[in-house]
Amino acid sequence: MRSTQNVVKAEKQPETGHFSDPPLFVLASLANGPKHGHAMIEDIAHLCGTRLGPGTLYGAITRLEQQGWIEPLPPEERRRPYRITPKGLRALRSKLTTLLQFSKAGLRRLEA
Protein backbone atom coordinates (compact mmCIF):
# COMPACT_ATOMS: atom_id res chain seq x y z
CA MET A 1 0.00 0.00 0.00
CA ARG A 2 2.73 2.34 0.96
CA SER A 3 4.78 1.60 -2.15
CA THR A 4 1.74 2.22 -4.38
CA GLN A 5 1.15 5.58 -2.75
CA ASN A 6 4.76 6.51 -3.37
CA VAL A 7 4.59 5.52 -7.01
CA VAL A 8 1.43 7.53 -7.57
CA LYS A 9 2.92 10.48 -5.81
CA ALA A 10 6.07 10.19 -7.85
CA GLU A 11 4.05 10.08 -11.07
CA LYS A 12 2.04 13.13 -10.10
CA GLN A 13 5.08 15.01 -8.89
CA PRO A 14 8.09 13.95 -10.92
CA GLU A 15 10.17 16.71 -9.35
CA THR A 16 10.14 14.96 -5.97
CA GLY A 17 12.72 12.42 -4.91
CA HIS A 18 15.82 14.38 -5.91
CA PHE A 19 19.06 12.51 -5.85
CA SER A 20 21.15 14.35 -3.29
CA ASP A 21 24.88 13.95 -2.89
CA PRO A 22 26.29 17.42 -2.06
CA PRO A 23 29.98 16.44 -2.39
CA LEU A 24 29.28 14.98 -5.84
CA PHE A 25 27.38 18.14 -6.83
CA VAL A 26 30.29 20.33 -5.72
CA LEU A 27 32.81 18.21 -7.64
CA ALA A 28 30.61 18.29 -10.75
CA SER A 29 30.17 22.04 -10.42
CA LEU A 30 33.92 22.60 -10.20
CA ALA A 31 34.65 20.27 -13.11
CA ASN A 32 34.41 23.11 -15.61
CA GLY A 33 36.39 25.67 -13.63
CA PRO A 34 36.91 27.27 -10.21
CA LYS A 35 33.91 28.80 -8.44
CA HIS A 36 33.11 30.44 -5.12
CA GLY A 37 30.25 29.34 -2.87
CA HIS A 38 27.44 31.44 -4.33
CA ALA A 39 28.39 30.51 -7.90
CA MET A 40 28.44 26.83 -6.91
CA ILE A 41 24.93 27.05 -5.42
CA GLU A 42 23.58 28.65 -8.61
CA ASP A 43 25.44 26.22 -10.86
CA ILE A 44 24.25 23.17 -8.93
CA ALA A 45 20.66 24.46 -9.02
CA HIS A 46 20.99 24.87 -12.80
CA LEU A 47 22.71 21.48 -13.17
CA CYS A 48 20.28 19.28 -11.26
CA GLY A 49 17.52 21.42 -9.78
CA THR A 50 18.76 21.07 -6.21
CA ARG A 51 19.51 24.28 -4.34
CA LEU A 52 21.99 23.49 -1.59
CA GLY A 53 21.74 25.41 1.67
CA PRO A 54 24.90 27.32 2.68
CA GLY A 55 25.52 24.98 5.61
CA THR A 56 25.19 21.90 3.42
CA LEU A 57 27.46 23.42 0.78
CA TYR A 58 30.22 24.24 3.25
CA GLY A 59 29.82 20.85 4.93
CA ALA A 60 30.64 19.32 1.54
CA ILE A 61 33.44 21.82 0.83
CA THR A 62 35.21 21.17 4.14
CA ARG A 63 35.16 17.43 3.65
CA LEU A 64 36.20 17.59 0.01
CA GLU A 65 39.09 19.86 0.94
CA GLN A 66 40.04 17.47 3.73
CA GLN A 67 40.11 14.61 1.21
CA GLY A 68 42.25 16.69 -1.12
CA TRP A 69 39.62 16.55 -3.86
CA ILE A 70 39.26 20.34 -4.05
CA GLU A 71 41.59 23.15 -3.04
CA PRO A 72 41.10 26.82 -2.17
CA LEU A 73 42.38 29.62 -4.36
CA PRO A 74 43.38 33.07 -3.10
CA PRO A 75 40.31 34.98 -1.87
CA GLU A 76 38.59 37.54 -4.06
CA GLU A 77 37.52 40.20 -1.57
CA ARG A 78 35.76 38.07 1.05
CA ARG A 79 34.77 35.24 -1.29
CA ARG A 80 37.09 32.31 -1.82
CA PRO A 81 36.98 30.29 -5.02
CA TYR A 82 37.75 26.59 -5.06
CA ARG A 83 39.03 24.34 -7.80
CA ILE A 84 38.96 20.62 -8.29
CA THR A 85 42.27 18.76 -7.94
CA PRO A 86 43.51 15.93 -10.22
CA LYS A 87 42.63 13.55 -7.38
CA GLY A 88 39.13 15.09 -7.26
CA LEU A 89 38.74 14.70 -11.02
CA ARG A 90 39.59 11.00 -10.75
CA ALA A 91 37.10 10.61 -7.89
CA LEU A 92 34.39 12.46 -9.84
CA ARG A 93 34.97 10.33 -12.94
CA SER A 94 34.80 7.16 -10.85
CA LYS A 95 31.61 8.23 -9.07
CA LEU A 96 29.88 9.30 -12.27
CA THR A 97 30.88 6.05 -14.01
CA THR A 98 29.40 4.06 -11.12
CA LEU A 99 26.24 6.17 -11.27
CA LEU A 100 26.01 5.68 -15.01
CA GLN A 101 26.32 1.91 -14.66
CA PHE A 102 23.72 2.00 -11.89
CA SER A 103 21.35 4.11 -14.00
CA LYS A 104 21.75 1.86 -17.03
CA ALA A 105 21.10 -1.26 -14.96
CA GLY A 106 18.07 0.34 -13.31
CA LEU A 107 16.62 1.50 -16.65
CA ARG A 108 17.13 -1.94 -18.16
CA ARG A 109 15.14 -3.44 -15.33
CA LEU A 110 12.33 -0.94 -15.88
CA GLU A 111 12.22 -1.76 -19.58
CA ALA A 112 12.24 -5.52 -18.99
Place this chain on the structure above:
Amino acid sequence: MNPRLARLLMRLYPRAWRERYGEEFEALLLAGRGGLRTSANVVRSALSEHAFPTQGAEMHPVTFVAITRQPSAFLPMAMSLIALALVLGNVGSDLIQNGHILREADEGTTAHLWQLLMVGQLPVLAFFAIKWLPRAPGQTLKVLALQAGAVLANLAVVFFSGVG
Protein backbone atom coordinates in the same frame (compact mmCIF):
# COMPACT_ATOMS: atom_id res chain seq x y z
CA MET B 1 20.62 38.13 4.53
CA ASN B 2 20.72 40.56 7.38
CA PRO B 3 24.41 41.13 8.32
CA ARG B 4 23.69 40.72 12.02
CA LEU B 5 21.92 37.39 11.46
CA ALA B 6 24.70 36.23 9.13
CA ARG B 7 27.32 37.01 11.80
CA LEU B 8 25.24 35.28 14.47
CA LEU B 9 24.78 32.15 12.34
CA MET B 10 28.47 32.04 11.45
CA ARG B 11 29.37 32.20 15.13
CA LEU B 12 27.44 28.98 15.77
CA TYR B 13 30.31 27.04 14.20
CA PRO B 14 33.33 25.90 16.24
CA ARG B 15 36.14 28.43 16.53
CA ALA B 16 38.63 26.42 14.44
CA TRP B 17 36.09 26.13 11.64
CA ARG B 18 35.33 29.87 11.81
CA GLU B 19 39.01 30.75 11.64
CA ARG B 20 39.31 28.84 8.39
CA TYR B 21 35.92 29.38 6.71
CA GLY B 22 34.17 32.11 8.72
CA GLU B 23 34.82 35.09 6.47
CA GLU B 24 33.94 33.42 3.19
CA PHE B 25 30.94 31.69 4.77
CA GLU B 26 29.61 34.99 6.11
CA ALA B 27 30.09 36.53 2.65
CA LEU B 28 28.05 33.66 1.20
CA LEU B 29 25.27 34.18 3.75
CA LEU B 30 25.21 37.90 3.01
CA ALA B 31 24.89 37.20 -0.72
CA GLY B 32 21.94 34.85 -0.17
CA ARG B 33 18.30 35.56 0.47
CA GLY B 34 18.24 34.24 4.00
CA GLY B 35 14.96 33.04 5.45
CA LEU B 36 13.96 30.39 7.92
CA ARG B 37 15.00 27.43 5.76
CA THR B 38 18.49 28.84 5.23
CA SER B 39 18.88 29.59 8.93
CA ALA B 40 17.73 26.09 9.85
CA ASN B 41 20.18 24.62 7.35
CA VAL B 42 23.07 26.58 8.87
CA VAL B 43 22.09 25.71 12.45
CA ARG B 44 21.89 22.01 11.55
CA SER B 45 25.27 22.11 9.80
CA ALA B 46 26.90 24.01 12.68
CA LEU B 47 25.62 21.44 15.17
CA SER B 48 26.90 18.68 12.93
CA GLU B 49 30.33 20.35 12.80
CA HIS B 50 30.37 20.45 16.61
CA ALA B 51 29.36 16.79 16.85
CA PHE B 52 31.61 15.53 14.05
CA PRO B 53 34.32 18.15 13.57
CA THR B 54 36.24 18.16 10.35
CA GLN B 55 39.70 16.95 11.26
CA GLY B 56 43.11 17.32 9.72
CA ALA B 57 45.81 19.95 9.78
CA GLU B 58 44.83 21.29 6.36
CA MET B 59 41.28 21.86 7.46
CA HIS B 60 42.19 23.33 10.81
CA PRO B 61 45.52 25.07 10.46
CA VAL B 62 46.34 24.98 14.17
CA THR B 63 49.10 27.35 15.19
CA PHE B 64 50.93 27.09 18.48
CA VAL B 65 49.26 30.29 19.71
CA ALA B 66 45.82 29.03 18.66
CA ILE B 67 46.25 25.72 20.43
CA THR B 68 47.47 27.33 23.66
CA ARG B 69 44.21 29.31 23.74
CA GLN B 70 42.31 26.06 24.26
CA PRO B 71 41.17 25.80 27.90
CA SER B 72 42.47 22.25 28.06
CA ALA B 73 45.92 23.60 27.07
CA PHE B 74 46.24 26.57 29.37
CA LEU B 75 44.37 25.24 32.43
CA PRO B 76 46.97 22.57 33.34
CA MET B 77 49.71 25.14 32.76
CA ALA B 78 47.91 27.64 35.00
CA MET B 79 47.40 24.97 37.67
CA SER B 80 51.11 24.09 37.59
CA LEU B 81 52.10 27.77 37.84
CA ILE B 82 49.72 28.34 40.75
CA ALA B 83 51.13 25.24 42.47
CA LEU B 84 54.65 26.51 41.86
CA ALA B 85 53.70 29.94 43.24
CA LEU B 86 52.27 28.27 46.35
CA VAL B 87 55.47 26.33 47.00
CA LEU B 88 57.74 29.30 46.30
CA GLY B 89 55.53 31.52 48.46
CA ASN B 90 55.74 29.01 51.27
CA VAL B 91 59.53 28.72 50.92
CA GLY B 92 59.94 32.52 50.75
CA SER B 93 57.71 33.05 53.76
CA ASP B 94 59.71 30.52 55.81
CA LEU B 95 63.00 32.11 54.79
CA ILE B 96 61.82 35.62 55.69
CA GLN B 97 60.26 34.64 59.02
CA ASN B 98 62.70 31.98 60.21
CA GLY B 99 65.79 32.30 58.09
CA HIS B 100 65.41 28.70 56.97
CA ILE B 101 62.78 26.40 55.48
CA LEU B 102 60.53 24.69 58.00
CA ARG B 103 59.65 21.07 57.45
CA GLU B 104 56.09 20.54 58.60
CA ALA B 105 55.44 17.36 60.52
CA ASP B 106 51.94 17.14 59.07
CA GLU B 107 50.95 18.17 55.59
CA GLY B 108 49.55 21.70 55.77
CA THR B 109 46.96 23.49 53.67
CA THR B 110 49.59 24.54 51.13
CA ALA B 111 50.69 20.95 50.62
CA HIS B 112 47.09 19.80 50.16
CA LEU B 113 46.38 22.58 47.68
CA TRP B 114 49.57 21.74 45.79
CA GLN B 115 48.60 18.06 45.58
CA LEU B 116 45.08 18.92 44.41
CA LEU B 117 46.44 21.23 41.72
CA MET B 118 48.98 18.71 40.47
CA VAL B 119 46.60 15.73 40.45
CA GLY B 120 43.63 17.78 39.22
CA GLN B 121 45.39 18.75 36.01
CA LEU B 122 45.97 15.12 34.95
CA PRO B 123 42.47 14.48 33.51
CA VAL B 124 42.60 17.86 31.72
CA LEU B 125 46.00 16.96 30.28
CA ALA B 126 44.67 13.58 29.14
CA PHE B 127 41.67 15.25 27.49
CA PHE B 128 43.94 17.73 25.75
CA ALA B 129 46.23 15.01 24.44
CA ILE B 130 43.38 12.79 23.22
CA LYS B 131 41.62 15.68 21.51
CA TRP B 132 44.56 17.45 19.90
CA LEU B 133 47.26 14.87 19.20
CA PRO B 134 45.46 13.40 16.18
CA ARG B 135 44.66 16.87 14.79
CA ALA B 136 47.93 18.73 15.27
CA PRO B 137 50.58 16.38 16.67
CA GLY B 138 53.51 18.81 16.37
CA GLN B 139 51.86 21.73 18.15
CA THR B 140 50.26 19.45 20.74
CA LEU B 141 53.60 17.87 21.62
CA LYS B 142 55.11 21.34 22.10
CA VAL B 143 52.32 22.27 24.52
CA LEU B 144 52.66 18.92 26.32
CA ALA B 145 56.43 19.52 26.61
CA LEU B 146 55.76 22.91 28.20
CA GLN B 147 53.28 21.35 30.60
CA ALA B 148 55.77 18.61 31.48
CA GLY B 149 58.36 21.33 32.11
CA ALA B 150 55.99 23.10 34.50
CA VAL B 151 55.34 19.84 36.38
CA LEU B 152 59.08 19.10 36.59
CA ALA B 153 59.74 22.63 37.87
CA ASN B 154 57.23 22.00 40.64
CA LEU B 155 58.76 18.65 41.56
CA ALA B 156 62.25 20.14 41.50
CA VAL B 157 61.32 22.99 43.84
CA VAL B 158 59.59 20.59 46.23
CA PHE B 159 62.52 18.17 46.15
CA PHE B 160 65.33 20.69 46.54
CA SER B 161 63.60 22.90 49.09
CA GLY B 162 62.68 19.85 51.16
CA VAL B 163 59.14 21.07 51.85
CA GLY B 164 57.59 17.90 50.47
